Every structure is written in C-alpha cells, then in structure tokens.
Amino acid sequence: MSDNVILMENVRKTYVMGEEKVHALRGISFAVEQGEFLSIMGPSGSGKSTCMNMIGCLDRPTSGIVRIGGKETAKMTEKELAVLRNKTIGFVFQQYHLLPSMTVLENVMVPLRYQGIEKNLRRDMALDALEKMGLSDRVSHLPNELSGGQKQRVAIARATVTNPSIILADEPTGALDSHTGVAVMELFGKINASGTTIVIVTHDPRIGENTKRCIRIFDGQIQSDSKNSSVEGQE
Ligand SMILES: Nc1ncnc2c1ncn2[C@@H]1O[C@H](COP(=O)(O)OP(=O)(O)O)[C@@H](O)[C@H]1O
Ligand SMILES: [Mg+2]
Known part of the structure; x- marks a missing residue:
C-alpha cells in the first residue's frame, strides 16, 4: 500500500428523497498523500x-471505496468511525459550529474529552492551540463576543x-471579508x-488558485485535478 492518507475510488452518493433521486457524486476517484x-x-x-x-x-457512500489513514471505512461501525474521525481528522466549517454557551477555551477542549485526556492537560493543550492562533487574550470570551475571523481561528484551534x-x-x-479570509488561509x-x-x-x-493542488468538480464528477506551479510554500 502507498502512504496515501486519503483514497477515494469510484465514490458515488445518491440521495433518495421519496420518488426523487439526487446523484450528488457520480464516481469520484483521487488519492491524497500525507x-x-x-x-x-x-x-x-456540484457535490x-x-x-x-x-x-x-x-x-457513507452509496458505492465505492473510501480509505482514510490506510483504513477501509466501509466495514467500520459507527463507533469505530467516530474514533477515526476524532483521532485523524479536524473539521472547520463556514459557520464555525462553536458551542455558544461554552467559552473559547472550553470549545477547544471538547475534542480532547473524547480521548480520555485528563482535565489539566486538556486545558494546557487547548491554551497552546489558542496561542498559536493568536487568541491567548480571548480564552474566557463566549463565541458571540468575537469577530468572524476570531471565531474561525477558534474553530481552527479546535x-x-x-x-x-x-x-x-x-x-x-x-463568511469572512476577503482580508480576514486571506489571514485564515495563511494560518492553514x-x-x-x-x-x-x-x-x-x-x-x-x-482560493482554488492559491492551493498547490486543485480538484475541480462539476455535477458530481471530477473535471480536472491539477497542480498550481505558481503556488509556493505549501507541500
Ligand atoms: N442530505 C441531502 N439530501 C438530499 N439531497 C442532498 C443532500 N445533501 C446534498 N444534496 C444535493 O446533492 C447535490 C450536491 O450537494 P452538495 O454536496 O451540498 O453541493 P455543494 O457543497 O457543492 O454546494 C445538490 O443537488 C444537493 O441539493
Ligand atoms: Mg457545500
């Protein structure tokens, strides 16, 4: 096996809504190296x-293979998938998905709780992640006391x-203005x-033009998968 961290092979996803079927992915294949x-x-x-x-x-896909970190996901139980997600993947969303009643620090500590890490260590790890995002002076704030860019940096810390x-x-x-968006891309x-x-x-x-590799999809299929040779400083 190669050291692909993500492998998608002829992945199809069809949503069924009553009589209607939506073919959201129509056979997507690509591999990503660590x-x-x-x-x-x-x-x-587009999917x-x-x-x-x-x-x-x-x-789960309707058909096709999804392999993450070398593990074939099709036969894994929901519980095994949850562990795989928690250990291997960090998620960031457009609308941040922060928990509104928790402080910035508590939000960042959440994923560590599922790893059985002791509370003081969780706190130290979260403070460290927030410091890297330049948010050390915001740890006790609630999400709605922050700007959009700050919220996204909390989400990235998490x-x-x-x-x-x-x-x-x-x-x-x-959801960010272009200046803040550029700053977030620099953090990535x-x-x-x-x-x-x-x-x-x-x-x-x-954004697509400023990542080293860009996969274009249209109507659930890959149109192109190309390297942007002009982009530097990314692996
Ligand atoms: N849960 C769902 N149930 C039914 N149709 C869905 C669902 N999620 C997405 N779709 C449909 O699948 C297609 C692809 O959606 P999506 O992956 O959200 O596209 P994108 O993120 O590129 O906007 C769209 O036609 C969308 O309406
Ligand atoms: Mg979308």
Whole structure:
C-alpha cells in the first residue's frame, strides 16, 4: 500500500428523497498523500460538501471505496468511525459550529474529552492551540463576543488541538471579508508546514488558485485535478 492518507475510488452518493433521486457524486476517484495542501473547487450544488462528508466519514457512500489513514471505512461501525474521525481528522466549517454557551477555551477542549485526556492537560493543550492562533487574550470570551475571523481561528484551534493528520475545511472563508479570509488561509499554510494534510472545499476561484493542488468538480464528477506551479510554500 502507498502512504496515501486519503483514497477515494469510484465514490458515488445518491440521495433518495421519496420518488426523487439526487446523484450528488457520480464516481469520484483521487488519492491524497500525507502533507498535501489541496482544494476541492466547484459551483454551488456540484457535490463539494458531499465529497467532504465522505472524506470525513460523516456519511457513507452509496458505492465505492473510501480509505482514510490506510483504513477501509466501509466495514467500520459507527463507533469505530467516530474514533477515526476524532483521532485523524479536524473539521472547520463556514459557520464555525462553536458551542455558544461554552467559552473559547472550553470549545477547544471538547475534542480532547473524547480521548480520555485528563482535565489539566486538556486545558494546557487547548491554551497552546489558542496561542498559536493568536487568541491567548480571548480564552474566557463566549463565541458571540468575537469577530468572524476570531471565531474561525477558534474553530481552527479546535480542529488542530488533537494534532490530526488531516484538516477538512468546508468554505472556511465563506463568511469572512476577503482580508480576514486571506489571514485564515495563511494560518492553514502554517499548519500545513508542520506536515498536516489540508483539504479546503470552496466555490471561490481565488482560493482554488492559491492551493498547490486543485480538484475541480462539476455535477458530481471530477473535471480536472491539477497542480498550481505558481503556488509556493505549501507541500
Ligand atoms: N442530505 C441531502 N439530501 C438530499 N439531497 C442532498 C443532500 N445533501 C446534498 N444534496 C444535493 O446533492 C447535490 C450536491 O450537494 P452538495 O454536496 O451540498 O453541493 P455543494 O457543497 O457543492 O454546494 C445538490 O443537488 C444537493 O441539493
Ligand atoms: Mg457545500
């Protein structure tokens, strides 16, 4: 076996809604090596989020193979998938998905709780992740006391605190102004520099053109999978 951290082989996903079938993914195949920085780009409705849900084991394909960290996911139980997600993948979403009644620090500690890490260590690890995001002075704030860019940095701290091998980000700059969006992309660049695989899902060509590899999808199929030779500083 190769050291692909993500392997998708002829992945199909069909949503059935009553009589109607939506073919969201129509046979998607690609492989990602540890340490890559890539985007999955396509217009609204092209199947990007469905694809991210397959990579992130948040949902199962209708057919095809999804292998994450060398593990074939089809035969895994829900519980095994939850452990795989928690250990291997950090998620970042457009709308941050922070828990509104918890402080910034508590939000970042959440994924560590499932790893049975003792509370003081959880706290130290979360503080460290927040410091790397430049948020040491915001740890006691509630999410609604923060700007959009700050909220997204909290979400990135939460995604990285477990030191996952993969970060999956679905439209992470979609709710941010362009300046803040560029800053968030730079943070992903820094995280990638330490060896973490980064997959950004986006409809925005300005992001797709600034990742080293870009997979374009349209109507549930891959249109192109290309390297941007002009992009530097990413693995
Ligand atoms: N849970 C679902 N049930 C039914 N149809 C869905 C569901 N999720 C997505 N779809 C449909 O699948 C297609 C792809 O959606 P999605 O993956 O969300 O695209 P994107 O993220 O590129 O906008 C769309 O036609 C969408 O309406
Ligand atoms: Mg989407």
